[in-house]
Amino acid sequence: MARFNDANLTTAHEIIARYPRPKSALIPLLHLAQEQNGYVTDEAMRQIAELVGVTPAEVLGTGSFYEMFRFEPTGRYLINICGTMSCALMGARELLHAAERSLGIHAGGTTPDGLFTLHQAECQAACTEAPCLQVNYRYRFKMTPEGVEQLIDDLRAGKLDDEIPPHGTLARVRQHIPSDRAVGAVDPDDVVGPPAWIPVTVEGAGS
């Protein structure tokens, strides 16, 4: 389903209510959409536009600025193999070839069973652990071609389900803020005192 399902629509309204202006919920809602479908669908963007009161072009414009939002069908596992300097020197090319061989696709492609999308990525800030890769943004350090093949086999066999949730999942347990601890949607213009979550200063202490 491309639009939000009922549960997510409720969540979407909850998210919107956290902000003084609905438009501020745009990016959280893109995450929610990606979590539901594994990528951000056209219909989801239209729905988000309706929900937060902007045009679909504005949703696409904002979303497409961010690398981690995907706008095309994406595998359950997004494998990003770093190709930048340190990793390149330490054998990133071999990792990529191993992945391409065992998945039967080129970098940029998705397997026909919808399980894997393969990408060559820029530096993932783990240069000391080169060559490295990420599966749904979970690191694998100091990889070897054999390690890549093993990883793919394990993912296929569902052995890593506990560690690596499907692409788009932000968290498996959604945080709910009890209303007595929530700051609520306060318009910045209306803020007078310090935020509610700053502990009250003990009277008479210091000066």
Place this chain on the structure above:
Amino acid sequence: MTDISENVDTVEITVNGKAIAAKKGEMVIAATDRAGEHIPRFCYHPRMAPVGMCRQCLVEIDTGRGPMLQPSCMVPVAPGMVVDTESETTKRAQEGILELLLANHPLDCPVCDKGGECPLQDQAFSHGPGESRYVEEKRHYEKPIDISPLVKLDRERCILCDRCTRFADEVAGDALIHFVERGNATQVMTYPDEPFSSHFSGNTVQICPVGALTATPYRFKARPWDLEQVDSTCTSCSVGCRISVHSSRDRVLRFQGVDDDDVNWGWLCDRGRFNFESVHADVRVGDPLIRTAPDRLEPTSWSGAMAITADLISAALASAGAESVAVLGGARGTNEDAWAWASLADAIGVERRDAQLDDGLPAGILGMPRATIRDAASAATVVLVAPDLKEEMPILHLRLRHAAVEGNTRIIEFSPTGSGLTKHAWRSIRTPVGATSATVAATLADPEVAAQLASGPVVIVAGRMNLAESADQVMASVQALTAAVPTATVLPALRRGNVVGALMAGLRPKTDDADARSILAAAAQGEIEVLVLVGADPLADLPDADLAHRGLAGAKRVISLDGHLSASSTEFADVVLPAAVMAEKSGTTTNIEGRVSTVTQKVTVHGTARPDWMVAVELASALGHDLGVSSVDDITARLAGAGAVAGSIWQGSVPPGQPVSVGTSAPNGYDMRLVLSRVLYDGAVSTRSSASIAALIGPGGVSMHPLDMEQLGVVAADEVRLSTDRGSIVLGVCPDERLDRGTVWIPIGQNSEDPRLLVGGGAVTDIRIERV
């Protein structure tokens, strides 16, 4: 959108060694512009918020900490600031930016519409390095893609200045284009399958500093250096935007907006911008025509046609008196045209004349204390008792939108349908059809509304919000509002080009029963011997289509002075006299404020067409009256004597109407009430005969509340039959939650069956709807 006229304190700064008085709060680039020091720029536009996107305007600015390169469009002036726009550092920075901007630019100037008037070309010459160090392959995109039927986008040429996207969001409020992707892949784009169908899209073509955005109607029509231009005024509606008319080889090829601080701030709507095509349309009348058989109009000579016309009129005057002659129209012409026809009518004693076609308000609205657009845009409260301005007077809509979004103006809207301003309104009140005035009275009793109205200047924008409801409701509402707020002023939202000028010049009914409705009713009774149509097409424009038909059929003779062969001429005119249209004649026009501005001839008239005033003067002399003028300048001078001076507001002396009292119309046996109004692209002759925008005339249909649809058992796009005691039509239905239940809305002039067939000219129009 930026108001650049605010008067503020001055700040002294030094530019290239000279002391300059800058306005407090303005950006350095605005100050240097006024001082005549040019800084190159791409993204900066004086009517939009600065973004500092292109960096071309880097100059050395010293605010006391030594000179530093800063974008002059983003740095506000400060006392003692020293600016150097010519230093070696400035020069190197500007050259560097140009080299970068050209790194990916295709330089296909020879096949680019913008070549010759292109800021990128010009500034590459004036501020560029002359040579590029880049040898890499440039970025490639599919050559122009349609982002709307009127605008094409060539992404290779785009320099990502953010002007078009800012315009769409900030000025037009239609953020249908946006930057997508990032870094090297950044591009302007619409949402898939959602074209940039803004009423204002053409402005982005005009402000794009390169040839990335081009207008389909103008593409490859001319090179800028072949164009001749004159300043003129758009008369497609009565906002009166200032335009520049561009022509080549005696053909009008485009209109561009001219920045007039009082009116349009440089913007035009797409209807006004692109209906230049109608000047050279096939349906223009080139020679006088006379009817030789019921279905045949044949060309004749001017002398022949004028002789027949004069004979018909003098025979009518002699046999049945001045009562039997009527003049309808004049709102499409100049003030001079209207003056000449009013003078002719005066000379022969004709009282039955009306520049409106029962689709506006009684002329008395012009006798109320008048507001300017600036008054409205700076008022504390604007009360709208008007049709959807976004559809009917688009640039007035932009000005009011700006006032509400960025200024301190609050809008109170009364409307049966909602409008483009609804989302910016402080209060938007749905007025049930037939109870507008009662709703206004009830709202005035709300203490919060009363407090708002008392908080500062109030401007009432008044127009015919519903063509299927009598104008009395609006007049009574305006009178109630002015009674509640005696200092309130009125901005009349009468739509047709020069309707205000025509009414003020004397083409208004002399008595209450001499208006267009009464004239056509009299004609239908056989009381009219000669009906003269001065650029009027009742068959297409009168809300009561049946009356128009009966009136034209009942008039013994119909003389039509027409630029384009209209439905009324084709079907009923005995004589058709070819009239010059805008861009073919000079004179003045008057906008809703009463502001008089010039219109200028740019091209030779089509065929043997003549301006309306000339026909009136000749006809007068054939009837034995000397109007005392022999050129358009004579008339302009006479009008100036009466207060109609170009560049100023014509106060005139139209008597305010009598107090109107209306009740609330009880429903008859039918269950729904009809709202008829116009949309931007309707069947107006200038739209219909401009191919590019004629294609945008909608399919038509009836909008109703989803719950009413449910009750009727229909879903979107189903067909329904609408009937009144007048007639019955079939239309597709679409849901519209903005409507009250029991109210249906139909736009007129669309490609559907004509909803005017339902209208009978009563106080309201009750209709029955059935599924078919």
